[in-house]
Every structure is written in structure tokens, then in C-alpha cells.
Amino acid sequence: MTQVSTTSTQGHVSVHNPTGQSPVVVVCEHASNFIPTAYNDLGLVGDALASHAAWDLGALAVAKGLSDRLNAKLIASGTSRLVYDCNRPPSAPDAMPHQSEAITVPGNVGLTAAQRQNRIDEFYEPFRATLAEEIAATSTPVIVTIHSFTPTYHGQKRTVEIGVLHDTDSRLADAMLGTASQYTETLVLRNDPYGPEHGVTHTLKEHALANGHLNVMLEVRNDLIQNAQQQDEMAGCIANWLSDALVRLKVESAVTCRE
Numbered sequence: 001m002t003q004v005s006t007t008s009t010q011g012h013v014s015v016h017n018p019t020g021q022s023p024v025v026v027v028c029e030h031a032s033n034f035i036p037t038a039y040n041d042l043g044l045v046g047d048a049l050a051s052h053a054a055w056d057l058g059a060l061a062v063a064k065g066l067s068d069r070l071n072a073k074l075i076a077s078g079t080s081r082l083v084y085d086c087n088r089p090p091s092a093p094d095a096m097p098h099q100s101e102a103i104t105v106p107g108n109v110g111l112t113a114a115q116r117q118n119r120i121d122e123f124y125e126p127f128r129a130t131l132a133e134e135i136a137a138t139s140t141p142v143i144v145t146i147h148s149f150t151p152t153y154h155g156q157k158r159t160v161e162i163g164v165l166h167d168t169d170s171r172l173a174d175a176m177l178g179t180a181s182q183y184t185e186t187l188v189l190r191n192d193p194y195g196p197e198h199g200v201t202h203t204l205k206e207h208a209l210a211n212g213h214l215n216v217m218l219e220v221r222n223d224l225i226q227n228a229q230q231q232d233e234m235a236g237c238i239a240n241w242l243s244d245a246l247v248r249l250k251v252e253s254a255v256t257c258r259e
């Protein structure tokens with residue numbers, strides 16, 4: 001690396017590499033499991049607070065690695081998705097989920113309209129606004145969201161290792177799916193383990209589809225990104241794979257790897 005990366009944090013949103021020059025804008029909505037003290041851990045104890053229910057394990061490290069390699073801005077939420085899931089619109093029932101897999105979230109049961117609005121104002125709206133501003137400040141922006149998922153869900157093992165997700169605009173996803181085997185030996189699938197029918201493409205719809213920007217959502221199985229070395233290797237893999245796809249799609253200055 002030729003440059004030291006910086007991160008600026010305002011409230012519950014952080015922008016990593018705020019001066020990044022890449023057209024790629026990296027997004028990590030489920031980066032943190034932090035729950036502000038006032039929420040009393042939402043009534044949860046023990047493992048739930050550290051589990052995939054609260055955040056996407058390893059996703060922030062991969063997103064940062066990608067951001068550093070591409071000299072791209074990264075916008076990350078600093079709060080657990082159990083408080084507010086920044087990849088959901090305020091109208092979604094699971095924006096403040098009272099159930100996550102087998103875990104009941106006591107602090108989210110029976111929320112009043114005012115309580116919901118407080119969380120929208122405190123967590124979702126600043127995230128949405130910051131992301132919109134950073135995208136507006138980027139010429140020909142490309143939106144790339146980084147997520148991770150648990151290897152076992154409701155007792156079922158998942159074989160997919162990297163999911164390439166899209167909504168109605170599949171240009172970037174198609175380009176990446178077409179070259180996946182050149183960049184990774186993992187099992188890469190389209191819209192798996194989630195797809196638009198699960199409501200997971202909110203950020204893409206809100207910030208990319210509405211303006212015609214290229215976009216993709218990447219879901220990495222979290223057992224593949226458990227330690228710093230795995231996270232760094234995954235970031236490198238995605239950086240090269242994504243850069244190649246953008247060259248194929250003729251996005252200028254996409255390849256600005258700093259290594």
C-alpha cells in the first residue's frame with residue numbers, strides 16, 4: 001500500500017477512504033454488532049449478541065480490504081442490524097426484527113410507531129443520507145455491497161460459498177458470474193442463499209437501480225472469512241474479479257489497485 005487509509009465516523013455511520021477515487025462505492029450495512037447502551041442489548045444475552053443474527057461476521061474486514069485495494073470509498077453502518085437493519089426500508093417489518101432465525105429479540109417486540117420512528121431517524125436516515133451523498137460525489141458510481149452469511153441456517157447446511165446477488169439490473173452480476181471460475185475455486189451461485197424475493201436488495205434498489213448505476217451484492221459464507229488472512233485473501237480475490245468485470249463493462253478507471 002502506498003497510502004494510509006483513513007476512516008471518518010459521524011454518529012453511527014463511517015466512511016473509510018473518504019477521498020477514494022474509484023468509481024466503486026463499497027457498502028457494508030451489517031458491519032457492526034454494536035448496540036447503544038440505551039437499548040440494553042435489546043434484552044439479549046450471551047451468544048446471540050456476537051452471532052450472525054447481530055451482524056455479518058468478517059464482512060467489514062473484507063469490505064475494507066476491497067476499499068483499500070481499489071482506492072474506493074466504503075460506507076459502513078456502526079450499529080447492529082438488530083437495532084435497525086440498514087439494508088431494509090423503514091416500511092419493512094424486519095427493519096427492526098423481533099425474530100432472527102431461532103432467536104427472539106425481546107427489545108424489538110411490540111415497538112410503538114414512535115419507537116420505530118426514533119430508530120429510523122437515528123440509524124437508517126443518516127446511513128441512507130451519507131451513502132446517497134457519497135454516491136452523488138462519485139462520477140459513474142458502481143455500488144458494491146459486501147455481506148456474509150452463516151454456513152448453517154435453520155439446521156440446513158448451505159453449499160453455496162459466494163452468492164452474487166442482483167435485482168432487476170444484472171449487468172455487473174452477469175459479468176462477475178461469467179468469470180467466477182477464473183478468480184475463485186469456491187462454489188459461486190446467482191441470487192443464493194438470498195435473492196430479491198427475500199427483501200435483501202433494498203440498498204441496490206434505493207441507491208443504484210433508481211439512478212441506473214451498475215451494482216452487485218456479494219454474500220460470502222462466513223466460515224471462509226474467519227481470520228485476518230482469509231479476509232485479506234477474499235478481499236484480494238473480489239478486487240481482481242470485480243475489476244475485471246468492470247473492464248469488461250467498460251467502466252473507466254475501475255482498476256486502481258494500490259498494491
Ligand SMILES: [Zn+2]
Binds near residue numbers: 148
Ligand atoms: Zn448482510
